[in-house]
Amino acid sequence: MASIEKRRAAVSRADLVRLLAALPSEQCSACAELCGFVAQEELRPAEERPPSIEASVQPLPLPSFENARGSLYRFETMTFTEDANDDLTPAPPVTAGFSREELASPKGSLFALPRRPPLAAWSKLWPVLRAALQGTRPGRELDVEECMRRWGRGQVLSGLPQVQRKVWADRAELWIDRSRRLTPFWSDQDEVWLRLRQCCGKSGLRLRILDVSEQTWRLQSQGEFLSGHRLEPGQRVLVLGDLGAYGSPIERRAWLVTGQRLRRKDALISALVPVPASRVPPLLAKEWSVAVWEQGRRMAGAKEPRTSGQSADRAERVLRLCAPAAYVQLGLLRALRRLLSASEADASTEADVFAHPKVGAADAMGLVLLPEHAAELRQGFADHEPASLQAQVSDAIRAWHQRLPQELLRIETLSWLAVSSKAPPPGDPSDALAFADRMGSSLRGGLADPRLKAVVARCAQMMLGALPERAYQALPKLQPLFAGVFAEQSGIRIPQGLSPQLLYSDLVWAQEQVWWSIRQVGAKLVFHRAPDGAWASTAKGPGSPVAWLLARSPHVFLKWDEDDFEIQHVLTDGLQFLLRARQGVTLRSDCSTVTIAPWICEAWAVAAGRDRYGLWADAEVEGVAVRFRWIPPGRFLMGSPTSEAGRYKEEGPQHEVTLTEGRWLADAPCTQALWEAVMGSNPSYFVSPDRPVEQVSWDDCQEFLQKLNERVPGLEARLPSEAEWEQACRAGTQTATWLGVLEILGECNAPLLDEIAWYGGNSGQEYELKNGYGSSDWLNKQYPHTKAGTHPVRTKAASPLGLFDMLGNVYEWCMDWYGRYGEDAVTNPPLPSVGSYRVSRGGTWASYAKFERAAGRMGYSPNRRFYGLGFRLTRGQGAGQAPGGTGTRSGERDSSVKKR
Numbered sequence: 028m029a030s031i032e033k034r035r036a037a038v039s040r041a042d043l044v045r046l047l048a049a050l051p052s053e054q055c056s057a058c059a060e061l062c063g064f065v066a067q068e069e070l071r072p073a074e075e076r077p078p079s080i081e082a083s084v085q086p087l088p089l090p091s092f093e094n095a096r097g098s099l100y101r102f103e104t105m106t107f108t109e110d111a112n113d114d115l116t117p118a119p120p121v122t123a124g125f126s127r128e129e130l131a132s133p134k135g136s137l138f139a140l141p142r143r144p145p146l147a148a149w150s151k152l153w154p155v156l157r158a159a160l161q162g163t164r165p166g167r168e169l170d171v172e173e174c175m176r177r178w179g180r181g182q183v184l185s186g187l188p189q190v191q192r193k194v195w196a197d198r199a200e201l202w203i204d205r206s207r208r209l210t211p212f213w214s215d216q217d218e219v220w221l222r223l224r225q226c227c228g229k230s231g232l233r234l235r236i237l238d239v240s241e242q243t244w245r246l247q248s249q250g251e252f253l254s255g256h257r258l259e260p261g262q263r264v265l266v267l268g269d270l271g272a273y274g275s276p277i278e279r280r281a282w283l284v285t286g287q288r289l290r291r292k293d294a295l296i297s298a299l300v301p302v303p304a305s306r307v308p309p310l311l312a313k314e315w316s317v318a319v320w321e322q323g324r325r326m327a328g329a330k331e332p333r334t335s336g337q338s339a340d341r342a343e344r345v346l347r348l349c350a351p352a353a354y355v356q357l358g359l360l361r362a363l364r365r366l367l368s369a370s371e372a373d374a375s376t377e378a379d380v381f382a383h384p385k386v387g388a389a390d391a392m393g394l395v396l397l398p399e400h401a402a403e404l405r406q407g408f409a410d411h412e413p414a415s416l417q418a419q420v421s422d423a424i425r426a427w428h429q430r431l432p433q434e435l436l437r438i439e440t441l442s443w444l445a446v447s448s449k450a451p452p453p454g455d456p457s458d459a460l461a462f463a464d465r466m467g468s469s470l471r472g473g474l475a476d477p478r479l480k481a482v483v484a485r486c487a488q489m490m491l492g493a494l495p496e497r498a499y500q501a502l503p504k505l506q507p508l509f510a511g512v513f514a515e516q517s518g519i520r521i522p523q524g525l526s527p528q529l530l531y532s533d534l535v536w537a538q539e540q541v542w543w544s545i546r547q548v549g550a551k552l553v554f555h556r557a558p559d560g561a562w563a564s565t566a567k568g569p570g571s572p573v574a575w576l577l578a579r580s581p582h583v584f585l586k587w588d589e590d591d592f593e594i595q596h597v598l599t600d601g602l603q604f605l606l607r608a609r610q611g612v613t614l615r616s617d618c619s620t621v622t623i624a625p626w627i628c629e630a631w632a633v634a635a636g637r638d639r640y641g642l643w644a645d646a647e648v649e650g651v652a653v654r655f656r657w658i659p660p661g662r663f664l665m666g667s668p669t670s671e672a673g674r675y676k677e678e679g680p681q682h683e684v685t686l687t688e689g690r691w692l693a694d695a696p697c698t699q700a701l702w703e704a705v706m707g708s709n710p711s712y713f714v715s716p717d718r719p720v721e722q723v724s725w726d727d728c729q730e731f732l733q734k735l736n737e738r739v740p741g742l743e744a745r746l747p748s749e750a751e752w753e754q755a756c757r758a759g760t761q762t763a764t765w766l767g768v769l770e771i772l773g774e775c776n777a778p779l780l781d782e783i784a785w786y787g788g789n790s791g792q793e794y795e796l797k798n799g800y801g802s803s804d805w806l807n808k809q810y811p812h813t814k815a816g817t818h819p820v821r822t823k824a825a826s827p828l829g830l831f832d833m834l835g836n837v838y839e840w841c842m843d844w845y846g847r848y849g850e851d852a853v854t855n856p857p858l859p860s861v862g863s864y865r866v867s868r869g870g871t872w873a874s875y876a877k878f879e880r881a882a883g884r885m886g887y888s889p890n891r892r893f894y895g896l897g898f899r900l901t902r903g904q905g906a907g908q909a910p911g912g913t914g915t916r917s918g919e920r921d922s923s924v925k926k927r
Contacts, residue, residue: 099635100547100606101626101642102574104688105660107619143358146215146301146321146374149222155318156223159265159297160199160232195227196263202252204268205238210391211357211377212301215320216267219299237268246277251284258294266298270311273378279308286314301374321374341372342379343404346386346396347412348420350404353442353494356393359427366419398520402495409447417450425453437462438490441505445498463508470511487512496522514582517602519595521584540579540618543598546570547637552612552623554583554602561759562659562827564640571637574623574659575759578616586613588624621660631742640829644691648738649704653900655691656829658755662686665753666848666882671763672771673877677884683852684750690903692747692755695820695831696720696839697731697898705735712894713796717819719837719897725865725889728840728898735900747901749843749866749884750856756834756869756881758827763880764834765826773807777876781809782824784835786879790872791815800873800894816894817872834879837897838867845886864888871895 173188201223203216223232237252245252258264271278289296297316300307307317348363349355355363360380364372381389385400396404408417421443428436433454440454441463452459469483491509499505499522506525513519544555544563548570557563563572576583583602584593588610596602598616606612611624628635632644633652642657666681667674696719703709703716710722723731728746735744747755756765763769764779771777775788791802791812799814821831844862864886870879873895877883887896 098550098606098608099626099628099637099642100552100573100623101657102621102659102689103611103624104622105574105619105662106687107577107662107685108617143214143356144361145218146212146361149218152219152299152320155299156219156265157195159299159316159318160196160223160227160263195231197231198233198259199227199231199263199265200233200235200258202235202237202264202266202268204242204266205236206242206268206274207239208273208378208382209269209301210389211360211381212320212374213391214357215301219267242278246281250277251281251288253285253288258289258292260293261295263295264289264297266296266315268298269300269302269378270298270307270315270317272300272302272306272308272311273375273382279311283311283314286311290314301378303373303375306375338375338379339383341376342383343385345372345376345380346383347404347408348416349380349394350396350401350408351420351443351446351448352424353438353490354393354395356427357391359424360394362423362427363420366416366423398496402497405446405495414449417448421448421450421453428453434462434486441490441498441502442494445495445501460502460504463502464504467504467508467511470508484512496524500524513595515597517596521593521595523592540577541598543576543578543583544572545574545576545614545621545623547573547606548603550606551603552606554598554600556600559759560661561765562641564827564829571639572641573637574614574621575661576614576616576621577619580617582616584615586615588612626657629741631739638829640825640827643694643829646739646742648701648735651698651700651704653697653701654694655900655902656694658690658692658751658828658903660686660689661754661759663754663757663759664761665750667763667880671880671882672769673763673875673880674882677847678882680848680850682848682850684754684856685852685854686750686754687855688903690747690751690901692751692830692903693900694825694829695899696837697900698820702731705731705738710892713798713816715796715817715819718817719820719832721817721837721894721897722892723840723897724892725840725887727892732900742902744900744902746840746842746898748856748858749841749868751901752839752841752868752899753881755828755830756826758830760827760881763882765881769876769880771876773809774875774877775805775808777879778809780834780876780879783826783833784823784870784879785818785832785872786835786870787815787873787875790818790835794818802873815872833869834881835870835874836872837869837895838871838885839869840896840898841866841868845884862886867896 168189170188174184177184177188201220203220205213205216209216220234235256242252245254270282271280286296296314297318299318299320301320303321304312304317304319307319311317344367345360345364348366349360352359352363357377360377364376364380380386381394385397385404386394387397388395408420412420424439424443425436428439436454437459440452440456440459443452444456444459466483466487469480470487487508491505491512494505499509509522509525542557542560544557544566546553546555546563546566546568552573553570554576555563555566555568557566557575560575560577562575566572578598581598583596583598585596585604586593587607589607593615596604606625609625611622613620613622626635626642628644631646633647635642635644637643640656641659644655644657645652646655647653662683662685664681665684667678668681669679671678698716699709699711699714699718699720700716702711702720702723709720710727711718711720712722732744732746736742758765764783766779766783769777769779773788775786777786777788780786781789787802787805788807788809791799791808791814792810794812794815796816799816801813802808802815803813805815817836820836823831823835825831826833842858843866844859845864845866846859846862865888867885867887868883870883878885
């Protein structure tokens with residue numbers, strides 16, 4: 028076997044680099060765009076930030092994985108089905124499907140290829156072909172005239188001459204042009220070949236097939252079709268093809284040169300062409316003795332030359348007639364074309380239809396219209412074609428399927444029902460719908476034999492693939508059939524209007540709710556099954572968590588911003604797909620819907636990237652940086668269960684809260700360095716630039732936020748709401764802390780907190796400031812100490828969302844008035860509008876262990892200050908939102924540090 032030479036690019040990457048270096052700098056961007064590269068906005072990496080104004084301020088932690096120069100995507104919104112079971116529309120019951128006897132019947136074949144009507148009857152073609160391949164042979168009668176002529180010349184007769192009779196030539200060649208553009212006429216060519224072989228015999232007729240590969244090679248190397256082909260002198264050659272009439276000028280010239288060479292060899296040549304006389308070039312017609320294939324009335328109306336625009340209009344008219352059919356076999360195409368007069372369509376129209384840009388797929392079996400054009404053509408059929416012609420189309424479809432399995436006619440009937448036609452459908456609608464119902468039942472469990480089930484599935488796929496999208500809305504019974512056919516298949520386009528809850532209800536009920544973690548790995552989104560709803564920042568492997576998804580069904584539906592349709596994928600561990608530049612994507616399951624969109628660095632951000640926790644961005648004031656983390660939307664149970672250790676009644680009742688939009692939240696409490704850079708003073712008791720600012724009231728925070736937002740345009744910083752704070756603290760978990768259940772061994776002894784929080788049990792450990800708070804009398808401490816206080820931020824482990832000091836160090840002010848919880852589930856809860864105290868969260872360096880829980884909450888007067896009270900910045904959802912909603916007043920709690 029000859030080896031195949033591996034093709035290589037003519038230009039390597041090194042050549043491109045050298046070319047880029049040689050170009051002037053002002054031309055680089057234009058050249059890059061011509062090569063298909065897209066410029067990304069340059070983000071300044073975190074390590075290039077200006078130095079802090081205080082040398083003692085702890086620098087921000089460097090991310091383990093940065094993607095500042097690539098596309099950054101963020102998890103923007105998430106919504107949930109209120110109750111995945113109750114909201115589902117029940118699937119129709121599974122009834123009896125097809126039996127083995129029905130499917131094994133000879134008349135039950137679902138893939139029959141009917142015989143299409145010939146372009147011209149044999150009775151009309153026979154004289155033309157006989158003249159083209161005519162020969163002579165002596166007969167039995169004496170040729171008296173020839174005898175007298177010879178005698179008159181004085182010739183001696185060696186034998187008596189006989190009258191010559193016309194017969195088929197002893198030696199003839201049949202050339203069949205198998206160009207793809209002639210596919211509608213292949214069966215006509217085959218029919219003529221079989222007939223001629225019977226007439227001329229196997230030895231008298233030699234066949235030559237000019238397929239696509241041979242024609243391409245000869246056109247490129249020789250420019251004609253005779254070189255290397257041996258002929259006997261005086262041999263007859265008949266071509267079944269278009270002589271390039273539907274092809275390019277190069278092909279027409281090749282056929283002209285071939286004809287001239289054949290005549291020089293004394294060959295008798297002719298051509299039978301499926302082309303009207305008006306479209307055959309005169310030189311070719313003269314050289315080849317052309318005969319038009321379609322005889323009779325079809326020759327009328329095609330004598331005058333037509334422009335290419337007129338030909339396209341005629342082809343589109345025929346396509347309108349074909350549009351109601353689910354699948355247009357080439358024989359049906361010819362039958363529908365012949366419903367028009369000779370002046371409206373002829374044989375060339377079939378070739379024009381086959382090459383029309385609105386045809387999505389076409390081969391020897393038939394053609395299928397592009398979905399986006401099929402709806403337009405069907406509407407045009409219903410609106411513009413006369414009712415009488417619509418009825419003729421219906422009759423033609425019914426007649427075409429008379430000798431075929433009735434399954435095909437039922438498919439056509441279902442397709443017709445989706446067209447707003449006044450003409451009756453080609454078949455019985457009730458019978459067709461019952462057929463679809465049985466087919467769906469066979470696929471959903473009524474057919475046990477997997478081989479027979481595969482046969483039904485292939486038939487259903489062919490049927491549904493050819494139906495218009497509106498058929499599913501007009502015929503709701505088709506929706507369960509769609510589910511049975513395409514269940515657990517990826518890459519399926521979902522017709523508009525179909526509900527996953529309706530389609531996959533029987534599959535959904537068989538599944539438990541499953542959390543899926545979605546990671547961005549380079550330019551891909553990758554799905555992994557998660558054990559629970561915790562933010563998957565601890566997962567091993569490349570990439571960064573970008574979203575999560577809740578599902579029961581094994582399917583997820585993807586919709587890009589620029590598309591108006593969804594694509595179905597099967598949820599499997601490792602499912603991945605490429606992101607599209609500058610496009611967001613919506614992911615929909617039966618339980619939730621999420622949107623992921625590209626994030627362009629905003630004016631307030633000086634650096635951005637992704638790491639193991641997700642998306643981050645830095646803001647900066649006078650060289651002091653604050654890192655924000657993108658907090659995903661989600662749903663959680665707010666408050667604590669009655670069984671949680673350390674719980675008090677104001678943390679209940681536990682209720683479901685849904686936050687549908689993501690937001691930015693600072694990864695650490697506001698530091699003294701940042702406060703001083705904005706306000707010019709430092710009110711803290713434990714003075715240290717990298718410690719959290721404390722002794723600030725809620726009112727002080729509002730003044731700080733106003734000045735900060737003036738200094739950093741576009742930041743729009745604010746305090747988080749109580750629900751936002753707790754959702755971020757939990758990071759998808761439901762236990763007292765994100766590490767798990769809190770075991771309290773003593774008032775200041777909970778070993779689980781030692782890794783993540785500064786609290787009363789460890790805040791005096793290795794405490795270095797001179798003005799520490801006396802802690803000698805604190806009981807049950809995890810570690811012995813005599814003085815305690817705040818500690819630098821980010822010195823304990825981060826939460827799954829990359830947040831530090833969410834528990835311990837200082838209480839953090841929230842936007843809300845302190846009020847009682849309600850029992851009902853709430854989405855994007857409004858803020859209480861009245862109250863005496865503002866909410867604070869998270870516990871302090873001096874708190875008992877029971878206060879260091881995600882559900883723990885306190886209330887303080889807005890003007891209250893003490894050295895355990897600080898805050899954390901946020902922005903995003905609710906930015907600039909004024910306190911609103913309703914609430915109840917509550918008494919102040921934990922009014923001094925000593926109460927802890």
